[in-house]
Amino acid sequence: MGKAIIRLEQVWKVYSLGKVEVAALRGLNLDVKRGEFVAVMGPSGSGKSTAVNMIGCLDIPSKGRILLEDKDISHLSESALAQIRGKKIGFIFQQFNLISTLTALENVMLPMIFQDIPEDERRKKAWELLELVGLADRMQHKPSELSGGQQQRVAIARALANDPEVIIADEPTGNLDSKTGAMVLDFLKRLHKEEKRTIIMVTHDEQLAHAAERIEYLKDGIIVKSKVKLAK
Amino acid sequence: MLLSYVKFALGTFAHRKTRSLLTMIGIFIGIAAVVALIGLGEGLRGAIIGQFGFLGPDVLDIQASGLNFAGPPGTAVVKPLTEDLTEKVERIPGVEAAINRYIESGTMEFNDKQDIVFAWNMPEGKDRATLEGMLNLKVSQGRLLKDGDNLKVMVGSGFTDKDRFGKPVQLGNRILFKGVEFEVIGILEKKGSFIFDTALIMNEDVLVDNFREDGSVNVIAVKVKDVEAVDSVKTNIEQLLRKERDVKKGEEDFVVGSPEATLQTIDETIFGVQLFIYVIAAVAIIVGAIGITNTMYTAVLERTKEIGIMKSIGATNQTIFALFFIESGLLGLVGGLIGISAGFALSYSFAFLGRQILGSDLIQADIGIGLVLGSLFFSVLVGLLAGVIPAYKASKKHPVDSLRYAQ
Ligand SMILES: Nc1ncnc2c1ncn2[C@@H]1O[C@H](COP(=O)(O)OP(=O)(O)OP(=O)(O)O)[C@@H](O)[C@H]1O
Numbered sequence: 001m002g003k004a005i006i007r008l009e010q011v012w013k014v015y016s017l018g019k020v021e022v023a024a025l026r027g028l029n030l031d032v033k034r035g036e037f038v039a040v041m042g043p044s045g046s047g048k049s050t051a052v053n054m055i056g057c058l059d060i061p062s063k064g065r066i067l068l069e070d071k072d073i074s075h076l077s078e079s080a081l082a083q084i085r086g087k088k089i090g091f092i093f094q095q096f097n098l099i100s101t102l103t104a105l106e107n108v109m110l111p112m113i114f115q116d117i118p119e120d121e122r123r124k125k126a127w128e129l130l131e132l133v134g135l136a137d138r139m140q141h142k143p144s145e146l147s148g149g150q151q152q153r154v155a156i157a158r159a160l161a162n163d164p165e166v167i168i169a170d171e172p173t174g175n176l177d178s179k180t181g182a183m184v185l186d187f188l189k190r191l192h193k194e195e196k197r198t199i200i201m202v203t204h205d206e207q208l209a210h211a212a213e214r215i216e217y218l219k220d221g222i223i224v225k226s227k228v229k230l231a232k
Numbered sequence: 233m234l235l236s237y238v239k240f241a242l243g244t245f246a247h248r249k250t251r252s253l254l255t256m257i258g259i260f261i262g263i264a265a266v267v268a269l270i271g272l273g274e275g276l277r278g279a280i281i282g283q284f285g286f287l288g289p290d291v292l293d294i295q296a297s298g299l300n301f302a303g304p305p306g307t308a309v310v311k312p313l314t315e316d317l318t319e320k321v322e323r324i325p326g327v328e329a330a331i332n333r334y335i336e337s338g339t340m341e342f343n344d345k346q347d348i349v350f351a352w353n354m355p356e357g358k359d360r361a362t363l364e365g366m367l368n369l370k371v372s373q374g375r376l377l378k379d380g381d382n383l384k385v386m387v388g389s390g391f392t393d394k395d396r397f398g399k400p401v402q403l404g405n406r407i408l409f410k411g412v413e414f415e416v417i418g419i420l421e422k423k424g425s426f427i428f429d430t431a432l433i434m435n436e437d438v439l440v441d442n443f444r445e446d447g448s449v450n451v452i453a454v455k456v457k458d459v460e461a462v463d464s465v466k467t468n469i470e471q472l473l474r475k476e477r478d479v480k481k482g483e484e485d486f487v488v489g490s491p492e493a494t495l496q497t498i499d500e501t502i503f504g505v506q507l508f509i510y511v512i513a514a515v516a517i518i519v520g521a522i523g524i525t526n527t528m529y530t531a532v533l534e535r536t537k538e539i540g541i542m543k544s545i546g547a548t549n550q551t552i553f554a555l556f557f558i559e560s561g562l563l564g565l566v567g568g569l570i571g572i573s574a575g576f577a578l579s580y581s582f583a584f585l586g587r588q589i590l591g592s593d594l595i596q597a598d599i600g601i602g603l604v605l606g607s608l609f610f611s612v613l614v615g616l617l618a619g620v621i622p623a624y625k626a627s628k629k630h631p632v633d634s635l636r637y638a639q
């Protein structure tokens with residue numbers, strides 16, 4: 001396997017809630033190689049979301065370093081982080097997080113607006129991506145007119161809009177029934193297998209986690225166990 | 233890119249119509265008030281300029297002062313001017329011409345109907361051409377009066393209105409004015425001023441012989457040779473008149489005015505009224521701006537999650553700022569558009585009502601393109617300014633906290 005695309009070195013994240021301080025991460029170390037599919041598991045509150053948000057450049061650590069393609073991103077400004085996540089990261093959330101006033105097509109086009117991609121190119125790409133996730137007939141629908149599974153597929157298409165290296169899925173099936181969840185997982189597997197994208201998926205479901213090549217178990221802000229599967 | 237943002241902002245905007253409309257009420261009232269009042273003010277000013285009929289820096293007019301509310305200038309005064317004064321004024325150095333102007337009100341009969349009208353005179357000889365030039369007098373039918381036209385009149389364009397005497401007055405028609413029969417030989421072009429449009433015009437000696445035995449004159453119009461000398465000529469005329477009419481300085485029973493100076497006074501009055509309206513409009517606009525700020529604050533709060541989402545898919549702080557900033561500007565723009573339309577409607581209906589009630593053409597609305605563009609620009613500016621702080625707040629929101637925000 002290739003070298004690390006993501007590396008977390010002794011990462012701490014401390015939230016201060018008034019007088020009380022909550023350490024969500026306590027010196028987390030993690031390497032993710034290019035093209036790897038990693039699942040992150042652990043009890044609620046163990047710091048999974050905190051960790052992947054930082055990998056996705058949504059936040060910076062209180063202490064420690066995060067390297068993305070050998071570049072230290074732990075001290076970058078909001079704007080610099082926004083640029084990186086716009087280009088290199090694709091997010092998929094448990095709550096789908098689509099913009100309710102926009103159609104499926106517009107939602108998929110939105111990340112490309114932020115990258116200054118011309119309108120006709122945006123439209124074409126969004127069209128292709130929605131076809132890829134099997135929603136060709138739902139382009140003009142608003143999120144409220146789509147089922148949960150369909151919304152999550154729009155979100156997958158949106159995550160792919162700017163051809164990101166890394167896809168971060170934080171409990172992508174958490175709000176879906178097991179059948180729809182399996183379908184969403186299938187998409188992630190395809191992105192990993194066919195397109196060689198790096199995927200980091202948080203899940204509570206051991207069975208889904210086994211789709212990954214490696215499972216990391218988090219507890220109280222550090223990795224307590226790793227399970228590596230042999231490449232199939 | 234900017235266009236994409238504008239489109240995006242328009243989309244959100246359309247989604248929140250009711251709130252957006254409520255927000256815009258302040259801007260809307262302010263802009264409507266400004267547009268309506270500037271429009272009316274401009275119209276009024278235009279009408280007043282027309283009213284004088286002639287304007288120029290080299291023209292003065294002399295009137296006896298007194299009661300002068302209702303009728304045409306110089307018709308209801310205590311001690312009228314007299315014809316012999318005109319000759320004396322004409323002899324003052326620097327005066328090119330002093331012209332007697334008689335204005336006579338009386339009953340006119342036509343088509344068996346009666347109405348009160350007024351008549352004024354054209355002077356004979358070379359003064360005729362001078363006055364025609366000063367008044368820019370032209371006929372739309374028939375011809376202008378000339379020397380020797382006895383019992384002939386030119387009529388203002390208003391007489392072609394069939395409502396006044398049951399049928400329009402036409403060339404060659406005979407009319408009775410104060411019991412004397414006249415033949416209509418010319419119809420004047422419409423001037424938009426009652427001094428012309430509703431007047432009968434006859435030769436000076438005809439008017440004097442038939443209606444004016446006492447030698448009184450209503451206005452003496454003075455044309456000055458040299459514009460530079462207007463003030464000194466005016467002083468000399470005043471001196472002469474004080475002597476002739478035996479009054480002390482400061483107790484004059486006459487006025488030597490220049491139409492331009494009068495216009496200035498009117499401008500000042502209109503300005504005073506407008507200033508008052510501007511203050512009201514400014515208050516409305518400030519209230520409107522606060523309304524927009526408030527709406528934008530609410531929008532930023534309500535859309536916290538949306539901001540988080542947009543940041544998570546690559547929106548920078550500047551992008552978020554731009555989106556909310558543009559949206560705020562749009563609120564101003566739409567408020568301004570509605571305000572301008574309402575201002576149009578208001579000023580034209582005021583002008584219409586005014587004309588119906590007062591029966592005078594004096595009240596006109598005149599809304600220029602400059603006023604429209606200026607108001608639009610201003611309302612967008614107000615919207616943008618009102619949006620600065622909310623947009624800044626939006627841009628500074630933390631992505632993770634925003635994503636966690638419960639909708
Ligand atoms: N913005 C924040 N402010 C304060 N505390 C926070 C914040 N975000 C997370 N925490 C705390 O940090 C800890 C880790 O939270 P995190 O969301 O990463 O857990 P998680 O493993 O994703 O849990 P779940 O499985 O429930 O999603 C929790 O104790 C949480 O309360």
Ligand SMILES: [Mg+2]
Pocket residue numbers: 048049050170
């Ligand atoms: Mg979580």
